Amino acid sequence: xxxxxxxxxxxxxxxxxxxxxxxxxxxxxxxxxxxxxxxxxxxxxxxxxxxxxxxxxxxxxxxxxxxxxxxxxxxxxxxxxxxxxxxxxxxxxxxxxxxxxxxxxxxxxxxxxxxxxxxxxxxxxxxxxxxxxxxxxxxxxxxxxxxxxxxxxxxxxxxxxxxxxxxxxxxxxxxxxxxxxxxxxxxxxxxxxxxxxxxxxxxxxxxxxxxxxxxxxxxxxxxxxxxxxxxxxxxxxxxxxxxxxxxxxxxxxxxxxxxxxxxxxxxxxxxxxxxxxxxxxxxxxxxxxxxxxxxxxxxxxxxxxxxxxxxxxxxxxxxxxxxx
Ligand code: UDP
Numbered sequence: 345x346x347x348x349x350x351x352x353x354x355x356x357x358x359x360x361x362x363x364x365x366x367x368x369x370x371x372x373x374x375x376x377x378x379x380x381x382x383x384x385x386x387x388x389x390x391x392x393x394x395x396x397x398x399x400x401x402x403x404x405x406x407x408x409x410x411x412x413x414x415x416x417x418x419x420x421x422x423x424x425x426x427x428x429x430x431x432x433x434x435x436x437x438x439x440x441x442x443x444x445x446x447x448x449x450x451x452x453x454x455x456x457x458x459x460x461x462x463x464x465x466x467x468x469x470x471x472x473x474x475x476x477x478x479x480x481x482x483x484x485x486x487x488x489x490x491x492x493x494x495x496x497x498x499x500x501x502x503x504x505x506x507x508x509x510x511x512x513x514x515x516x517x518x519x520x521x522x523x524x525x526x527x528x529x530x531x532x533x534x535x536x537x538x539x540x541x542x543x544x545x546x547x548x549x550x551x552x553x554x555x556x557x558x559x560x561x562x563x564x565x566x567x568x569x570x571x572x573x574x575x576x577x578x579x580x581x582x583x584x585x586x587x588x589x590x591x592x593x594x595x596x597x598x599x600x601x602x603x604x605x606x607x608x609x610x611x612x613x614x615x616x617x618x619x620x621x622x623x624x625x626x627x628x629x630x631x632x633x634x635x636x637x638x639x640x641x642x643x644x645x646x647x648x649x650x651x652x653x654x655x656x657x658x659x660x661x662x663x664x665x666x667x668x
Contacts, residue, residue, distance in 0.1 A: 595634025
């Protein structure tokens with residue numbers, strides 16, 4: 345009996361591998377290391393390979409007695425997906441289909457899937473619940489929306505049960521700073537702000553200052569990666585207890601503007617953050633703020649890091665160690 349974690353050398357995947365191990369599960373990490381990091385492989389057994397390779401998938405399922413899957417492996421940059429839809433659909437859709445087909449071949453019935461709040465697109469409410477209309481604005485968001493549909497259809501046809509977790513903005517780092525956020529190139533707001541604070545980048549560019557939000561910059565809901573890791577374990581337990589396919593939002597329920605996050609970073613680091621206003625980034629929604637009541641009610645999940653300062657400060661702690 346083992347839990348397969350695809351993308352377990354990545355940001356959320358490595359934190360989840362740690363939490364799964366801590367809670368007594370046998371973990372097998374599958375990663376092609378195209379964006380993952382070898383030094384994040386601290387928990388479980390590692391299988392290096394690609395989800396495009398069905399024979400490799402078959403071998404991993406056979407050798408390790410996999411009975412459940414958490415699927416993180418995917419490309420994640422909204423802006424890049426607009427420029428390169430081909431590689432986004434191939435990796436996030438085609439390769440995920442390979443994984444699901446492997447599960448069907450090996451009788452593995454349970455999967456937790458990394459979806460995204462990006463599936464909602466333009467918000468039609470202040471806080472978005474799971475029944476908010478889905479209007480993806482980028483190939484990245486479409487790839488997540490498509491896979492949610494595929495999972496529903498594989499459920500009907502093949503009995504595969506899934507939980508899709510729609511993350512809002514994953515942020516922060518492991519409190520022990522054993523793993524954290526490291527993307528090459530980095531595109532995410534908090535690591536870029538902290539790099540600007542540390543003088544490792546000249547400034548932080550604010551993408552869009554004319555959005556219909558209080559200060560004109562985008563609002564996002566920053567959820568600590570350790571809270572996300574906890575939700576994945578709960579989602580696996582939920583499926584293991586026989587529950588049906590479902591979708592859950594994971595966020596804190598508070599929106600912070602880009603400028604507010606810059607102010608928080610100034611506060612946490614005690615350093616200046618040079619700011620440059622810049623045009624909007626293609627594919628960005630003006631505001632994505634969650635209503636996560638369903639995950640709280642059904643999974644018994646509750647974010648432990650409700651204060652955005654704690655989120656930014658755990659990231660600062662990690663980056664200072666990682667940059668050494
Ligand atoms: N953002 C920004 N400057 C940057 C990177 C991001 O202004 O250098 C903004 C981006 O437009 C979005 C928010 O910060 O409104 C969060 O972006 P991120 O890429 O971190 O996550 P996403 O919302 O795309 O998942």
